[in-house]
Amino acid sequence: MTAAAGAPTVKCLVWDLDDTLWDGVVLEGDDPVPFPPALETLAELDRRGILHAAAGRGERSVTERHLAERRLADWFCAVEVGWGAKSAAVRRIAQALNIGLDTIAFVDNDPVERAEVAGELPMVRCYPAAEVARLPEHREFRPEHITAEATGRRRLYQAEWQRRQAEEESTEGRQAFLASLGLVMELRPATEDDLSRASELTVRTHQLNSTGLTYDIDELRRLSTSPDHQVLLATLRDRFGDYGIIGLAVTALVGGDAVLRLLLMSCRVASRGAGSVLLHHLVRQALAAGRRPIAHFVPTETNRNMLVTMRFAGYEATDTDEDRLVLTVDPERPLPKAPGHMRVITGTAPTAQEASPR
Numbered sequence: 001m002t003a004a005a006g007a008p009t010v011k012c013l014v015w016d017l018d019d020t021l022w023d024g025v026v027l028e029g030d031d032p033v034p035f036p037p038a039l040e041t042l043a044e045l046d047r048r049g050i051l052h053a054a055a056g057r058g059e060r061s062v063t064e065r066h067l068a069e070r071r072l073a074d075w076f077c078a079v080e081v082g083w084g085a086k087s088a089a090v091r092r093i094a095q096a097l098n099i100g101l102d103t104i105a106f107v108d109n110d111p112v113e114r115a116e117v118a119g120e121l122p123m124v125r126c127y128p129a130a131e132v133a134r135l136p137e138h139r140e141f142r143p144e145h146i147t148a149e150a151t152g153r154r155r156l157y158q159a160e161w162q163r164r165q166a167e168e169e170s171t172e173g174r175q176a177f178l179a180s181l182g183l184v185m186e187l188r189p190a191t192e193d194d195l196s197r198a199s200e201l202t203v204r205t206h207q208l209n210s211t212g213l214t215y216d217i218d219e220l221r222r223l224s225t226s227p228d229h230q231v232l233l234a235t236l237r238d239r240f241g242d243y244g245i246i247g248l249a250v251t252a253l254v255g256g257d258a259v260l261r262l263l264l265m266s267c268r269v270a271s272r273g274a275g276s277v278l279l280h281h282l283v284r285q286a287l288a289a290g291r292r293p294i295a296h297f298v299p300t301e302t303n304r305n306m307l308v309t310m311r312f313a314g315y316e317a318t319d320t321d322e323d324r325l326v327l328t329v330d331p332e333r334p335l336p337k338a339p340g341h342m343r344v345i346t347g348t349a350p351t352a353q354e355a356s357p358r
Contacts, residue, residue, distance in 0.1 A: 001275035008127065009143050009203070011099050012077070013135070014090050016108035017056035017063060020129040026066050027058045034070060042075050044136045048143055049150025051097065051157055053078040055089035055106070077157040086113050087120035096164065097157060098267045100302065105140070107132060144203055145196045145217075152244070159241040160268060166240075175341065177273065181238040183342040185277055189230040190224045190248075197245050198233060202265060208265040208275060208306050211298045211324065215250070215262075228253050234278050236269055244268060247278050250258055251286075253267035260295035263306070273339045274308065279313035280338040281346075283329050293329040296321070312336060 010053035015038075018025040024032030036179050042052060052075050056063055060081040067073040078096045080089035086108070094101050102123040108114050109129035117125045121201070127135065135141050143150065163181070170177045190198050195217045202214040224231040234247030246266040252259045259280060265275045286293040295315050297307055307325075329335075 007125070007140060008100070008103050010105045010140050011103035012051040012053055012093070012097060012105070013045060013141075014055050014093055014104060014106045015051045015076075016106075016110070016113065016129070017054055017081075017085070018058070019109045019273055020107060020132070021054070021072070025058075026062055032066075034072065035132070041132050041135050045141060046075065046154055048136075048141070048146050049153040050141060050143070051077045051154060053093045053097070054080065055082065055086050055093065056081045075154070077154060077161060080339050085116060085120070087117045090117055090121060090124060096161070098270055100267075105135075108136070108174040112127070123142050143200065145200045150200070154270065156242070156244055159243075160205055163238075178341040181240070181271060181272075181341075183236065183238045184345060185274060185342055186237075186345045187232055187278070187281060188235075188346070190220065190233050192221070194245065195220050195224070198231065198248050201245070201248050202262070207271060208267060208309075209300075209303050210263040211261065211296050211312070211347045212300055212303070213250075214264045223250060232282075234265075234274065236272070236274060238348070246274060248280060250284060251282070253291070257294050258282075258289070258291040260293070263295070263310075265306075269303070273341065275309045276313060276339050277342050277344060279310060279315075280336070281312055281344055283335065284338075287329075287331055292331065295327040297327055299325070300324060 005190055011318045015021050018032070021038050022032035024030030026032060028063070046052065054076050058081055063081045064073065064079065067076070067079070078093045080092055082089070086106070090104060091101070094104055101121055105125045106114070106117050107127045107129060108117075112125040115126065117124055125140065136162070167177050169182075172180070183251065198220050199215055199217050222233060223229040230249070230251040230253070232249040232251070233245055236243040236246050243266075246269045248262065248264050249260060250262040252261055263275070263279070265278070283293045293315070295310060297310065299307070310327055314329045316330070317324040317325050318328040
């Protein structure tokens with residue numbers, strides 16, 4: 001199977017294990033060795049920032065032990081092993097990694113398993129095991145940019161897996177858990193070194209994207225040096241480690257308005273409230289400069305949550321312009337309270353929001 005024109009770049013390749021990743025069946029007493037082409041594909045896709053997960057048949061403890069013994073465990077951000085449908089395992093992996101099913105690919109030596117996944121999840125791209133060596137050549141496995149952050153993406157998702165385990169073990173409520181993470185967001189203007197990652201974000205992020213606009217490096221460079229625009233990047237860290245660059249806001253300064261033309265957030269931080277924190281900062285920054293906060297929003301099948309987040313930050317629909325909504329913050333109305341579980345740093349001195357997490 002090949003990608004349809006315009007299909008998003010693959011973010012995660014889900015591997016069957018027996019007779020796909022390695023030569024043999026673990027539960028039959030084999031000590032299967034990984035296929036050399038599989039190891040090469042694991043390494044190359046990881047270098048490009050594409051994640052790996054496993055959906056295998058068998059007993060989880062036995063499979064995990066074999067992955068560890070063969071020094072393969074560290075390649076995978078999620079492992080689903082059992083006797084249920086592979087499509088259900090793929091769905092759980094997408095939920096655990098918080099990525100869309102249309103950004104997942106699945107490889108399996110068994111045509112019946114591939115047909116089951118394709119039938120239940122038609123947006124998932126499926127490939128036979130014989131294709132493993134050639135997967136890196138396919139367009140859908142070739143992201144436009146390979147950034148420094150892309151090469152460390154696996155570590156970011158593995159840290160997120162630790163966070164999820166900590167949350168599952170927590171006996172306190174949701175807000176108490178978020179406060180315990182010690183979340184710190186840093187907001188800063190984009191620099192030349194950031195442009196590749198910023199452009200990559202506009203291409204990769206669909207669910208938490210206000211307009212669906214994409215910018216190449218040259219356009220971002222022009223906007224970031226323009227006195228009439230602001231290109232702001234957000235990074236995030238907590239007690240488990242660094243999330244890296246997770247957000248981007250492109251604002252046009254038009255007369256007395258600050259027009260948010262693009263706001264996006266990585267799906268990895270959807271559950272952290274990072275979008276709300278960034279929006280509250282942008283609104284207050286615009287008002288402090290004497291400008292009216294305005295935002296554009298283009299509805300898609302996947303970005304409804306972004307619109308909800310914008311409304312909670314004080315934006316209300318006031319007009320339509322072709323296929324987009326125009327949202328405005330009324331400066332005469334009290335602003336919603338900023339989320340209190342995250343510190344915000346703007347480079348040098350803390351803003352009014354930067355009190356310690358409450």
